[in-house]
Amino acid sequence: MNTSEAKEKLLLYRGPIDHADPQFREALACAHRDPELAEWLREQVSYYGVIRSKLREVEPPGDLAEKIISNQPIPSGRDWTQILKLAAAIIISAAITAVSMKLWQRDAHRLTHGREIVVRGEVLDLTCYVAYNWSGPKHASCAMDCIKSGLPVGIKAEDGKVYLLTGKEAHVNAELADYAAKIVTIKGKETAREGFAQIQVEEIRKF
Amino acid sequence: MSADPEFENLVKLYYRDLYRFGFSLTRSEVDATDLTQETFYIWANKRHQLRNPANVKSWLFTTLHREFLKICRRRKRVADEPINEAAQNLPHVSADVVNRIDAQTMLDALGQIDEDYRAPLVLYYLEDLSYKQIGNVLAIPLGTVQSRIARAKIKLLQLLSETKTPHRRIEK
Numbered sequence: 001m002n003t004s005e006a007k008e009k010l011l012l013y014r015g016p017i018d019h020a021d022p023q024f025r026e027a028l029a030c031a032h033r034d035p036e037l038a039e040w041l042r043e044q045v046s047y048y049g050v051i052r053s054k055l056r057e058v059e060p061p062g063d064l065a066e067k068i069i070s071n072q073p074i075p076s077g078r079d080w081t082q083i084l085k086l087a088a089a090i091i092i093s094a095a096i097t098a099v100s101m102k103l104w105q106r107d108a109h110r111l112t113h114g115r116e117i118v119v120r121g122e123v124l125d126l127t128c129y130v131a132y133n134w135s136g137p138k139h140a141s142c143a144m145d146c147i148k149s150g151l152p153v154g155i156k157a158e159d160g161k162v163y164l165l166t167g168k169e170a171h172v173n174a175e176l177a178d179y180a181a182k183i184v185t186i187k188g189k190e191t192a193r194e195g196f197a198q199i200q201v202e203e204i205r206k207f
Numbered sequence: 208m209s210a211d212p213e214f215e216n217l218v219k220l221y222y223r224d225l226y227r228f229g230f231s232l233t234r235s236e237v238d239a240t241d242l243t244q245e246t247f248y249i250w251a252n253k254r255h256q257l258r259n260p261a262n263v264k265s266w267l268f269t270t271l272h273r274e275f276l277k278i279c280r281r282r283k284r285v286a287d288e289p290i291n292e293a294a295q296n297l298p299h300v301s302a303d304v305v306n307r308i309d310a311q312t313m314l315d316a317l318g319q320i321d322e323d324y325r326a327p328l329v330l331y332y333l334e335d336l337s338y339k340q341i342g343n344v345l346a347i348p349l350g351t352v353q354s355r356i357a358r359a360k361i362k363l364l365q366l367l368s369e370t371k372t373p374h375r376r377i378e379k
Contacts, residue, residue: 011357017335043302047364050305052332057310060226061240068218068244072211073251 003037006030010037015045089131090151097152100193114190119157119199121186123179126152126164136181143180147173155186155199163190167201175204182206211251218247221264224334225271231329232275234318242278246271268334268344272326279322300368308370316366324359331356 001009009027018024031038061067125143128134134142135156147153153176156162165172165186176184185205191198225246229239249270250257257266317325330341342352 008357011360012331012338012353014331021337046302047300047305048332051313051363054308054310054313055231055329055332056227058227058230058314060223060230060243061236064226064240064243065218065222068222068247069215071244071248072214073248 001026001030003030003034006034006037007040010041010044013041013045014048085131086128089127090146093127093130093151114192116188116202117190117199118185118187119155119161119163120183121155121157123147123176123182123184124154124156124162125180126154126162129154129156129162140181144177147177147180153177155184161197164196164198165201166191166198172201179206213254214247214251217250217263221267222247224264225267227333228268228329229271229275231314231317231333232272232322232326233278234314238278242271242274245274249274264334265336265340265344268330268336269346272345275326300364304370305367308367312370313367316363316370319366320359320362324355324362327352327355328359328363331360 006027009024010031012018013024013027019028031041122135123143124135125139125146127146128139128142150173153165153173154162155165163186165176165188167188186199186201187203187205188199188201191200222243225243226239229242230236233239233242246267250263250267257263317329320328326345327341327347330336330344336344338352338356339349341356342349345352347355
């Protein structure tokens with residue numbers, strides 16, 4: 001690196017705050033070897049300090065903090081946008097479930113039956129997972145409530161594949177609600193409708 | 208007395224820094240005051256969306272900058288000429304000139320720099336943020352942050368080198 005290239009790099013160097021930044025390492029080494037460059041750098045850092053201190057002379061109006069604090073808006077407490085989105089997701093999910101059940105009754109032959117499988121994975125509240133990609137321990141409490149309320153329950157296998165768990169609805173939801181976001185093993189018959197993978201649950205191993 | 212100590216603490220901790228950022232962007236006490244207030248009120252209503260409390264400072268600066276851009280759009284601001292100076296054109300400014308310049312002169316010089324360049328330059332001087340953090344605040348890539356700061360710094364030093372004497376002080 002020559003002096004000109006080092007200056008290009010060191011143009012942004014602010015002093016101690018940037019000392020650990022690896023992008024300046026080589027240029028700083030140049031400055032150690034080159035007294036003229038070192039002097040230029042000292043001058044630049046000194047200008048930085050002066051300009052910074054001048055800009056920091058700007059003071060807000062004396063009563064600004066008090067004014068902001070006294071006019072604090074009453075927190076809404078809830079994010080209505082999120083709530084509306086969740087409500088929309090639940091309605092859509094419920095509609096899909098209703099349509100699926102209707103089709104199941106009218107068009108059961110269209111369900112593709114597969115082999116018996118055993119899948120180990122995380123219990124999902126499918127509504128939130130499909131709508132928002134919410135899963136995992138942080139979402140466990142919400143998932144538990146959704147599953148308890150009867151929303152579709154699924155499992156995300158260790159290979160990443162997601163299945164809708166079917167069977168006696170109340171039975172599956174009641175059995176798995178307390179295991180939301182936890183790892184269980186499901187044994188059952190793999191089925192699919194319109195490409196959407198499902199397992200007709202026969203056995204649940206909670207360990 | 209606030210019923211919300213978290214809000215009060217946050218205001219006391221950051222209102223000066225936010226106001227300075229707002230003032231450096233707008234050069235208007237009224238606008239800087241409005242931007243600072245609005246930023247805290249937005250936080251008060253959206254604080255639960257902030258997943259990592261350690262990022263609160265960056266979040267506040269980002270919010271203030273977004274509000275500033277809204278003002279710019281509302282006022283149909285005409286963009287200044289982009290800065291074309293190359294890094295090797297760094298002017299020599301005597302230490303005497305830099306030391307004698309007052310804050311108002313500095314702000315006037317900043318005000319002559321296009322907003323796209325001014326915002327990263329102000330954060331570069333005022334706040335101890337890394338270049339990556341400045342990029343996050345302004346939602347621009349790291350390389351762009353660095354090139355904008357470098358060009359804006361050259362422009363600022365050119366403007367300061369043309370300054371003869373401080374002409375007035377900030378009026379409070």
